[in-house]
Amino acid sequence: METAVIIKEIIRLPIKERFIIIEDTLKSIQEETTPEKTLAEGAKALLADYLEDDELTAFTALDIENFYEAK
Numbered sequence: 001m002e003t004a005v006i007i008k009e010i011i012r013l014p015i016k017e018r019f020i021i022i023e024d025t026l027k028s029i030q031e032e033t034t035p036e037k038t039l040a041e042g043a044k045a046l047l048a049d050y051l052e053d054d055e056l057t058a059f060t061a062l063d064i065e066n067f068y069e070a071k
Helices: 003-011 015-033 035-052 054-064
Strands: none
Touching: 003 015, 035 054
């Protein structure tokens, strides 16, 4: 369905229903663009790689060593 057709149909609705459509649309846009959601999805997508690929976790063997900052 084209945008112009959708808008024409929305205009035919009562104002209260139009506001509901606007609110729901804005909520869906906000949910899609929330950084936390994007980061969580990215972490889930890479979880298998980090569990199975030794090259990605090679330096975690150094986690137990003390770290000294060079001055």
